[in-house]
Amino acid sequence: MALGNRATRSIVAALAVPFVLAACFFGKFYFLAFTLVIGIGGFYEFSKMSEKKNALTVLAVGYAGITGIILNTYFRVIDQTHVILLVVLFTLVTELFRNKESAINNAGATLLGVLYPGLFAVVLGIREFYQSPELYVQGGYMIIAILISIWFCDSAAYFIGCAIGKHKLFPRVSPKKSWEGAIAGFFFSIIGFTLSKLVFFENISWMHAVILGVIIGVAGQVGDLIESLIKRDAGIKDSSNIIPGHGGILDRFDSLLFTAPFVYLYMYYFL
Numbered sequence: 001m002a003l004g005n006r007a008t009r010s011i012v013a014a015l016a017v018p019f020v021l022a023a024c025f026f027g028k029f030y031f032l033a034f035t036l037v038i039g040i041g042g043f044y045e046f047s048k049m050s051e052k053k054n055a056l057t058v059l060a061v062g063y064a065g066i067t068g069i070i071l072n073t074y075f076r077v078i079d080q081t082h083v084i085l086l087v088v089l090f091t092l093v094t095e096l097f098r099n100k101e102s103a104i105n106n107a108g109a110t111l112l113g114v115l116y117p118g119l120f121a122v123v124l125g126i127r128e129f130y131q132s133p134e135l136y137v138q139g140g141y142m143i144i145a146i147l148i149s150i151w152f153c154d155s156a157a158y159f160i161g162c163a164i165g166k167h168k169l170f171p172r173v174s175p176k177k178s179w180e181g182a183i184a185g186f187f188f189s190i191i192g193f194t195l196s197k198l199v200f201f202e203n204i205s206w207m208h209a210v211i212l213g214v215i216i217g218v219a220g221q222v223g224d225l226i227e228s229l230i231k232r233d234a235g236i237k238d239s240s241n242i243i244p245g246h247g248g249i250l251d252r253f254d255s256l257l258f259t260a261p262f263v264y265l266y267m268y269y270f271l
Contacts, residue, residue, distance in 0.1 A: 008245030016243075020147075024140040027127050031140070032074050035124045039066045041249045042117030042257075045239040047109070052234040054101065055109035058094045061087065065114040073121040074128065080121075087114050117250070122260040129267055138201070145196035146263060149216040150255045152192030157185030157221070174228040182221055189217030208271065215262045216255075223258025227251070 023034040043066050047057040065087035072083050091110045095103040126146075127139040161181020169177040190213030197209040227250055231239060239248030246252055 005245050010245075012243060012245050021144060024127065024143045025137065027136065027140050031124060031127045032070070035070050035120045036067060038249050038253060039070050039117050039120040041242060042066075042120065042253070043113050045242070045248045045250050046113040046117060046230075049230060049234040049236065049239060050109035050113065052236065053105070053109075055105040056098075056100045057106065057110040057113050058091055058098070061090050061094055062110055062113050064090075066118055066120075069114070069118045070121045070124060073124050084115075087111065116257070119257045119260055120253075122264050123256060126260060126264050126267065129264070141196075141200035142263070142267070145193055145200055145212075146216060146256060146259060148196050149189045149192035149213055150220045150259065153185040153189035153217055153220055154224075154255070156188035157181040160184035170225055173225050173232060177225075185221055186214075186217035189213050189220065192216075204271065212263060212266065215266060216259050219259040219262045220255035223255045226258060227254035 020034070023030045040063055043057075043062045044059075047059060047062060050057050065083075068083050068087070069080065072078060072080055088111060091107050095107050098106070100106055123143065126142055129139045129142070130136050157177070158181065161176075161178045161184070165178025165180040167179040168175065169179050169182050190210055193213035193216060194206070194209045197204055197206070201209070227239070230250075231237065237247075239250040242248050243252060250257075
């Protein structure tokens, strides 16, 4: 007898979450490998969605670009701008010889496909933010705290939105989301991060914890809407079915992708 979708989701989550948490905690090559896998997987999903719009990405350039951006974030060999410039140049030169319908659509899809999942490099940057041995684990705790805050936000937005949601948030992109759910998600995001502060962060003030909760509560929901926009444009429900019961990599990490740059910048300038 086939498992129901809810049972499948629960089993996959129970198996995957410990590995994700372990990668966050131990960092180093464990988290590097994690970001490489999900970054490359995210580009593959984006390339398949692009095909729905007759945009043919350059897979080799995309995979190499994602890998280069993430590896350079970890090893810090050259300025990241130079890596991105190389991706742009290789994409354009490749299109010169491909002769695959619209060069503009193909090159645009390839570059967006690199830069969007390439934000996993920023997630890696948060994990590697603290380099001193006594503080190194704090980067892992920050990733875990962000994930907890996103989970609080998503859960509250879904359940409260289903219960009392009457005013549509963004019907053109996601018809089921409501303002009531979004507001609930916003406040529960703050609750999630402040609870994480109690467990993980002695040196972060309550003000910083609240502000980070606010950032995640806003950016995470915008990131979810952006991925919904891309999927709706491609005419699909999930970015892929690579994660049984959960859809695709971009479905699971869309909020984290969009949240990570704002959290990183806040850490860089204020923490």
